[in-house]
Amino acid sequence: MRNLFLFFFSIILLFSCSESKVVKIAGSSTVLPVISQAAEQFRLKHPNIRIIVNAGGSGVGVNQIGEGKLDIGMISRELAQSEIDRYPNTAFQTHDIGRDAVVPVVSSEIYDAGIQALTLAQIGDIYKGDIRNWQALSGPDREILVLDKESSRGTRHVFMSAVFNDKNAAAPGADLVLGSNNEEQTAIVQSDGAIGMLSHAWFNADVKGLSIILADNKAISPTLENIRSSAFPIVRALSLVTNGQPEGDVKLFIDFLLSDTGQQIVEDNGYVRIR
Amino acid sequence: MVMSASARVGKSYVFMSIIISTAIILLILTFLLINSWQAISEIGWGVFSSEWHPAAGKFGILAMIYGSVAVMIIALTIAIPLGIMTAVFTAEVLPAKYRFYVKSMLELLAGIPSIIYGLIGIVFLSVWIEDFFALQSGRTILAGGILLAIMVLPTVITLSDDALHNVPAKYREAARGLGLYPYEVLKSAVLPHAVNDIAGALLLALGRVLGETMAVMLVIGSIDRIPVPFLNTLLPGQTITSKLGREIAETAFGSLEFSALIFMGLLLLVFVLAFTILAQTFFYQPEQRLYE
Amino acid sequence: MSRQLRNRLFLLVSSGAVLLCTAILLFLFSVITWNGINALSPSFLLTASRSFGAEGGIFYQILGSLLMVLTAALICLPLALGAAIYKSEYLKNARLQKASAILIYGLNGIPSVIFGIFGLILFVNILNTGISWFVGAIILAIMMLPTVVLATFQAMNSIPEIYRESARALGLNHWQVVTGVLLPQGFAGAITGLLLGLARAIGETAPIMFIATAFSGIEIPHALNEPVTALPTHILALAQQATDPRALQNAWGASFVLIGLVTLFSITGLISRTKFKTVSQR
């Protein structure tokens, strides 16, 4: 027992002695995979800078920058005025690193049954609870499982802004509230009649993105092309937030993300590069 | 009497220790109270309404209370009869030589961390419920309740078994000597002695069910809504603990929303404490054993 | 024969309950063991996790969990010993005795998520420590405290009065009696309590997920105010992507390892309890 303790504490002491710097990052689970992977590669170049990445959602990214607990916050939406007001002593600075679309997604069973495009109004009716069955949208006779996200999630803000013009809109039609993109993706896979909101990087064989039908009856599908050109109606920037101009290691890391290697990581994760 | 230096230092060390150990709980209560004060004073009785929509300034916690109570009732209606009947078997019917193994198994089972129950709930239980009831999603209040019942079952069994086992053998012998069947021995001679301890065990189980977070959070669906119709547990819901587990870290410290969440935590803590203290002080006397 | 019938019925129902419970138990064990063993390999245990935990192993999660709970044990031990000594040897007022017992029982009953919230408010927000493994260890130490205090107290309390009297008769003062006669016994009880407390603490998710753990990028913390990765929170992250078969497999592997650690602590604790009991009965 005592030896075990000694062992552990000698390890810690050992590490504490070595000189190293830490960059703390947390926030949006949409940006998270890019940053985690970038951090792994960054570490190979700069072994003495350690980057600690945490999830939590865009709200966490902003709040913790405001509270001075982070070096970089990850957000997948715009900064809200209320957030800027809440932390008057913080000079929020955003750095876009990529582009993404928030796409209404459905279970593959629904997609295969013919529902491949909806209007924003139809999506709104689903989230308001006015449409409860896929039949109403000339789909199969199956109840709609409406998936919402936790209120602090960036994906939800962007989605609700596009659908309801109110980023905090309530969704009385929702059946489940989920957190991270992974969790939402899992719930859609487990169901055969679900609709949800996801970044298009989370599509897979069971999770299909819908096209959005615009006013002129043109259906825009969530392809990289359409996102890059902003033709798809729900696009957003993936950004990092810092307090003031980044310096030192933080700057080094952000520059890495904007470098060709960094942008390649953005693309590898299914997002659109901005450089 | 003159105290030596080491005795004085020693005494002040042990005194500080007991003060810290006993004060922590008061400290926790105070912190929750201070941080929920904003909600109490600004929202007041409005917290006991049913709509939670922070952006619109609505902080009703009834849906969470409903969820916690519903999950608790489901869990206990399953776990209590099943647990007590099983304990009756292990304490009264099972030959003594197997008892050690059964008890060890139960201790191991009780030690399975709740996150693993959550994993099992999300991979198996919620899917089964979805298929069995032909639902759109198996993440329901019922799933949370059943999962909690399974979690709390070892505790109910092992505490009830202890309660029955602690009844002196002489009562059983005397009743048997009068020609009573095992069922009658249990009912007339054993249960009257054990009933207090069993009640204590159930109170502890109740507290544990109310306070459980991880497993419930993963399977309950997390929607802040009271089901319509009222008793339909095949719909998703939210408990106080799942709400806290999901949202407390994402809410800005010092905001009204944070304060309302803390108020929920305070409410939970007060009830769980009441059950625990009641159980440990009034019902479960012997040996002063601790149960988790 | 209605008496006999009722008795039969009773036996039937209770055997039915036992069968059902056994079935549940077997299901739990086989699911965890089967899936867990399939996921286990030396490289799983000895490499770091990659891409959301779906790839790679859980080496740093194991290390992080152990680091946190063992530190918690170190924080808890002196406090628990002191509190138990005071409760057993100095606190003679029956009312205070009862009050202290209630407070300690109460602490034991606090839901784990409340500990997390307490840590979040006090350390992360007010004391501004940030997400830190050491804060996690402090909170886990508080959670373990009642178990250890009570185990130590019982061990000391079971020492017959004659030992104290004999020691006093030799001219030892109160503190010398405590250190010479009670501490050795109490220490054995404390170790038992610690092991049982460790078994509980290492599996806890809710107390540490807000305050101590990070998602990735951390291996072994270099300072007290850095986060750590831990097994339970890792399983939480993996459980949320349960339809990805690689993530699920790693979740089972991590669960199996976690249960292994819990079992290791609790079995050692149970052994130490029985061993210690025979010593005091001699």
Next chain:
Amino acid sequence: MNATAPLKIYQPEATSAIEMRDFNAWFAEAHILRDIRLSFRENRITCLVGPSGSGKSTLIRSINRINDDVGNYNCSGEIRLSNQNILASGNDVAKLRTRVGMVFQKPCVFPTTIAGNVLFGIRHLQKLSRPEKQTIVEENLKAAALWKEVKHRLQDKASSLSLGQQQRLCIARTLAVKPEIILFDEPTASLDPLSSRAIEDLMLSLKEKYTIVFVSHNIQQARRVADDLAFLCAGKLIEYGSSQQLFSNPTQEKTRKYLNEEFCDC
């Protein structure tokens, strides 16, 4: 092992209530009783005597099979009650125990009223009306010589009685289920001399209606109460006969020594 004189098997002239044939009992590996052959006479008090560990308690607790519920217990041979082997498998043990009652070493009252204790067993055997209950309580308390002391407080907690009274209450409770045989396992071991005497007198008065088997450590008590004596030592029946004969003219040296309270090496 010891080449002792062949045992004279005592042939009681009265009809025997219970007969034990080649009865052996074990606890785990320990052979507690060896080849016991005994027959207890009807309406007599038979007292089992012998040093501690001789197997008296095991023997008496075998007669109503209360040992069955103790772990590691095993037995062989026969115990016959009205010409049926009670050890036969498939016997209803609960029913057997209503015929063979037992009073234990330490009085064990249930946590209910005095009247409730008397009715404790009988209540399960048959449905009772209110007046029937009253009669049963009164009759059996009288039979147990307790009625006078408790008739004004039948609804009091049984635990409020003195130990001696509690033991008589246990006897009343046993009588209520109307057994044919009553087993007393050192019923006075935890009582003061005066209470012990009361129990002894009670046993003497009961033998008119019941067959009594009785274990005692107290040789003087055996002399006062017993009609027949069985002397056990180290699991073997050493000698069995009328009390008078064993005290005045024992055939075995061991018996003589033990009954004279001399050192006895079994």
